[in-house]
Amino acid sequence: MANPQVLLADLNAGRCSNVAEVRLLRYWEARNVRKGGELMSVDMLFVDENSTLTQGSVSANRQLRFRKRLSEGSLYTLTGFDVTRSNTNFRLCDAPFSIRFNEGTSLEKITASARPIPTELFRFMPYGRLLELANTGKQLPDIIGELSAIRSTITDRIAGAQRVMLTLRLESGENVCVSMFDSLALAFHTKFDSYGREPKVIIATGVNPKIVGGRLFLNATSSTHLYFDSETAAGKKLFDTLPGHGAVPGESTSKVVHAQKIEPMTLSELNQFIITAESQIIEFLCTAKVTGIQQDEGWCYIGCSGCSKKLVREISSFTCLSCNETNAVAALRYRVALSVSDNTDTASFLAFDTEMAKLTNLQASEAAQIVGIGVDAQVDTELPQSLADIVGKTYTFQLKLNDFNFSSKHQTFTISRIFPERVLAPMPAFVVTEDGTVPADAQAGDLPHGTIGNVGITSTGADKPTTSDASTGKRPPPAKDQDDDDKTAPKKAHVE
Template structure:
C-alpha cells in the first residue's frame, strides 16, 4: 500500500517506509508496518503535507525491512529560512527543519577550548545556539530536553565545536519580542558530517567563509547588565532605536489581591477548592489538603 492510498479508519495493508519523524523514536531505520489506523492530520504542529496521519493501533506489527527490492532514499528534510519562519511564527502550523552554521553556544564564541557546562544544561534542560543560514540574520535556536542531551553527547564525540547544525521539526516562537526557534520532543540534531544535508552545507561554508562570517553574533547577542533606571534613560533618548531586553528578576512578594494569586494543593499544585472547614483537591481526590500559596 502507498501512503496516498491510506484512508480514514483501520487499515490491514502493509506499509514499507523509511522512518524520518516519529515521536520518542531514537533510531531511524527502514521499517515494515502491519495493522495501523488512518486518522485526520492535526492542523497544528504538522511534519508532513498529507491530510491522513498513520496512527499505530494496539495490535500493530513494526519490523525491520531487510533486502527490500525497493530502494529508499536518505532522510529528506523540509527547510525554512528566516522570512518563512517569521511568517509562521506563533501560528502552531507545520513544523519545518532548520540548518545553518553555528555562531555561539550558550553565548560562548566557538573555539577549540569551548567546554559545555553539562551540570547547568542538565538543570536548565536547554541549550541556546545562535545560528546563521548563509548570509541571513542570526537566529536563536533553543534545544530542549532529550535533544539537548543528544547535543552534549554529539558535541563530546566530535571533540570540537560543530560548524554546521541541523535540527528537525522546530517551532518558530517569539521570545522577548525576537523570533526564535524551539525544538520539540520529535526533534533530532545533526552535526557537520552526519547527513548529506549537513555535508553539503559544510562544503558551502568552507568555500564562502567571507560571506558566512559577515555577521558578528557576539555583537548581535551581546549580554549586558542594565538597571531599570538605565533602561528608562535609554527609552527617553531622542535617537533611541527599538531594542529588546531579557530581564531577570527575583520574586520579592505576591500581592494577595491579584488575580494571579491563589491557594494550591501542596501536592499537585492544582488550585484548591474551598469547603466549609478545609481545602480539597479535585485532581488528587483528597477532601483535606495542606494549601500552598502560588
C-alpha cells in the same frame, strides 16, 4: 497471497491491510508532563518512495512489542495498522492521515528495497515562512544553518534549569536562535562533547517558531533531532560550501560564547548583590517560601493573544503596539507579585504567565474573564484559589537580573523559572539501537500550555551518514513544542 502494496499518500481512514514499504526517519517518546512525565506513546516519522512523510504512533501499552525493532534509517514493511486523521496543530508533515499501531500491526525490517525510498528528508523553510508560523502552533519545521555561537547555562543539573541557545546563520543570511531546555540541552552537550570538535553546520528538526520580545526563537521540541556537519547529505552539501569545507587550518576561535553555572543565593546575598555589583545581565537561583501575594496592582493583565504584551485600550477595541495590530485579540495573562522570605531576608519576586500557568496548572483565562472591551474592559480582581494555595509553600526560583535591577527604581526580581523542589535532573538515558547508534533519550521539556510532552531521541547522527539526492525535501514539519517566557526577556545566554 501477498497483500497489495500501498503508498502513504493513498491511505484512507480505517484499518489498512495493505503493505506499506517505508523508511523510519526518526522516533521519540510522547509523555504527559501533567502526570509526572507518564509515557503516552512512541511517535515516529516515516517516508516512502514518493517522499511522502507520514507520522506514526504506538501507544504506551504496545510500545514494548515494537520498541526494540525501531532503528532510525532502516527500511520496513508495515501492515495491519489503523489510519486516522492527523492533528492540525504542531504538524511534522503535511499528510492528512497518521498511522496508529494496533494489536494486529506487523512491522518487519527489511535489508533492501527495489523502491527508491529516500534515506533522509527534511522540511526546511525560508526565514519569511518561519516568521509566518511563529506563535501559531501549526507547523514544526526543520532548520539548517552555519553555527555562529553557542550559549549555555549549567545549574548543577537542577531539574528544568538547563538551556542551550544556538545561533545559526541561514543560507539567505539571516541569523536565527535555536533554544533547547532541560534534558534536550543536556543531550546536546553530551553529543557536542563526544563529537571531538565544534560543528560548523547544524540541522535541527521539528522546531517550534516563537516571537518573544520582537525576536524569533526556534524552540526545540521532544521530536527534535540534531545533526552535525556531514552526518546528513543536506548538512554535507552546506558544509562543503564553507571555506576550507568548514575546517579552517589553525582556527582556534571557539563558538561557545558562554557556559556559566547559575549560582544559588540567599535573599540577603541577592539584595546585597544589586547594591554592590556593577550593572549586568545575570541569573541566580533562590530558594524561598511564598509568604504572600501582593494585590495592589492585581494578579493579571489584559495581553495580546499573540505576543502576550499588554494591550492599549481604545474606545471600542484593543491595540497591540508590538504586533502593530489595531484590533488585537485580548487574552488574560498572569502578572503575580510574590512576597518571599528565607531565613536571611525578604524580597518581592514577579512571575508572569508561562511560569504561573505551569505552577498552578490553570490558565489565567480559566481563573477569570474579561468583561467588556477597550476602555470599558474589566477583570475580576478576586484572587483565585489556585494562587492562594501557593502561599506558605517553598520553591526554587530562577531569577533573571538586568540593568533595571541595579537602578534606584528597582522593586522586584523577575522570575524566569520556578521549580517545586531542588532536585537533580536525571541525565538522558543512552541506549544502543540495533544499528549500533547511541541516541540520547531526552526528558520532557516546556511545551505549549504544558499539555503533552514528547520526549525526543536526540540522535548522534551517525545512524544516517547518507548521500541520497532525495534527502532535502521541502515539506513543512509537525510535532510538539516547548514554550518561551512570554513576558520576561527571551530565554537567552547568561552573562553577555
